[in-house]
Amino acid sequence: MVAKRVNVLWAILGVVGGIAVGAWYMGSRIQSPAEVAARTAAPEPSAILVPVESRVLSSDIVTRGTVRFGLPQQVSIAPSTVKGGAGLISSLPRPNTNFKEGEVILSASGRPVFVLQGGAPAFRDMAPGTSGGDVRQLEEALARLGFGPGTVDGSYDQKTSAAVEHMYKKAGWDPFAPTREQRAAVATLEREWTDAARAQLAAEATRETALKAVAAARAIAEQNTRQATLDNAARVGDSRQLADARSGKSLALEAERARAAHSATAATADVATQMADRALIVLDPRQTETARAAAEAKLKVARAAQRKAKLEADLAIQTAAREAALVDERIKVAEGAVKAARLEGDRSIRAAQEQQSLAEFDVRVATERAERLASELAAARAKLGVQVPADEVVFIPSLPIRVHEVTAAVAANASGPVMSMTDNQLSIDSQLPLEAAPLVKPGMKVAIDEQALGIKATGIVETVANTPGTRGVDGYHFYLGVKVETTPVLLAGFSVRLTIPIETSRGAVTAVPTSAVSLAADGTSRVLVDRGGKQEFVTVQPGLSTGGYVEVNTPDGGLAPGQLVVVGYKTAEPAAAK
């Protein structure tokens, strides 16, 4: 009985359970339109309130850039003429090594290479006596280093030399002394100068001789001329005598004639005397035959003497007449001799004068050569001081510098490009979109940061390209160069974020999210302010808008920081996502 009741109860329970399940199932499936509408209807919107803030509004341009040291520049070593050849590199710096002015960046064949500040590269050896812009750079560098090069005048003098020596010694190197070739060159110059001085003296002596020769030539010429003139005068005198002779007035001829008449008279008288004597003897019987013969002979002698005198007188007269005839020719000859003597004298004088000119030219040449050699010798002697070979100094526009890349190798020739260097000034290569570039000007402040690395620094806009697509950026961007201000952080090589404030509110202003501001029908701007659950519109004057916020001003101060404004209304969230 009990079991039967229990079974009935089980059956009832089963039926009830089945009905319940069925009812539940059907109930869960059947929905009225109202239920469906209610379930799918949007929830009651609730206002999203945010507080009015007092904040500094700043409109920024954000971009990225890579920090680098200054643009790498090649460091080249110029060949030195005093050394005769490039040395072999014996030590090189490592990349990223920093160098200050006056430090040795590498060594070659046991000689240092100093780095100094200067715009122009070292292109020649600098030694005492040289001058120019490179020497001025050297002097300026030596002055900065405190070595006292004297007056910075671009002239390598003894003070400069001493300063260079000081620099070398302070760095632990021997200064570059005169080479054997330089000393030999000086000795050669000394010999040449001595020879030139002797040649000058010889030329001067020759000039003196030439001067005397000219005077002598003049004197000889004058004497010859005078002699010729005298001869000419004599010939003229003879000519006059001849003229006298032609006119019968020649004294010589007259004298010869007189002498001939006198001789004829004397001979005639002697003949008459002898004739008289012979007659006396002949007539005197007492005279011997011998005496007669002697008288006869004396008569013959007297007659012969008479004939001889006559002949001699005729000959003398003829000779005198011939001499008188030759005087014309002699006068012409004498006149020619005078002219010849004058010409000869002039020629001799001219020749002597030419010799003099040549001697003076020789003197001039010899003097110039001696002077030139003297100055060269002085210069060469002056160059024997401490010098700076071209391959022992490198001028870099700005210091300090750091080694960017070493391109040369140890044991290679220390000539030409050996490494590239950058200055220690950090710069950032960046770019700006086309629309942002006109807003950025050189000199603007830049905030530099990289959140991931915890980097923060500041910088200044240095360059904004005038045209897009330059310096490695594409044609849709302008190159932007930023100079990093002093920072202890090692930024080189990092990519950093650059924030450039373009416009700022210059102080805290009342600001609300831009979504809080709406436009009224009359065109005014307004915000919906929540005042303890009650909302009311407040008319505002919008100002600078940036970063999702807008500056708002109310004429009557109806909006204060801390008040709540409506920015929107809450809606349902997606099921799977938030």
Add this chain to the structure above:
Amino acid sequence: MKKTMCASLFAVLLAPAIAAAQVQAPKGLGTEEFGMSPRELVQAIEKTEELIARCMREQGFQYIAADHNTVRAGMTADKRLPGLSEEEFVSRYGFGVSTFYTGLPPQLSTGYSPARVGLGERNVQIFRKLSPADQVAYNRALLGDDVFSTLAVALETEDLSRTGGCTRKALTENFKPDQLKASHYNPQDALINKDPRMKAAIAFWQREMKKVGFEYGHPDEIEPDLRNRLSALTEGGKLLVSKMSQDQKAALRKLQDFERLISVKSHKMHEEVLTPIEEKIQEELFSRKVQ
């Protein structure tokens, strides 16, 4: 006795409800990744990409928000190469984890790269124009430490835990915190795995895999394991193959061989054993209801 009766009555009343709950997917559970519906997935992608673009802009980088088609393309590019079936791909390149490893960021890779596809060509071109330092910073800002975990890859592998940078930041605003964890499991997959038939299939899969020397509890464990092993070998994916030592190259080749072997076996087992059951259960879970 009464207690027994009450319990029986409760069981009778609750049984249909439990049965109904077991055979139907929870309301709102979609068929796509992370249990989202296709619409929700598209919205999530678009919103996430917008946030990524904004975040990148704040970091100073240009990033074009990829549309959902691009991200989808990246997702579907997983284990796909033009002209190769999935089976051929797996036999040649395994899961494509270590076999395509170069050490280069995805934007610079020229071959198979779902990550690159998912980023979009414009972003790839933007990346390529950057300086090397900016490229590193770009990927750090966009992807964090794991440069291969792009949004597309993370969605496809349903592992948001490896994401970083702006991608992570954007995902944080669009996904629930537990979805961002490595332990998160797709509710749909969880439901399927709870099914006794699937449990039995997975047990069979485990046994068969063990027979050939691979000891894994679930097919989904293989790829993360490969990624971890590759990461350990390549210093977190930052070591270029060209700069690897001989030992490292040999280890990479070994890992690639291992990947090919295990992927072929796993893929075959998956296709033959797991996929039919999974499809059956999916069909039951997401069958269309007629009201």
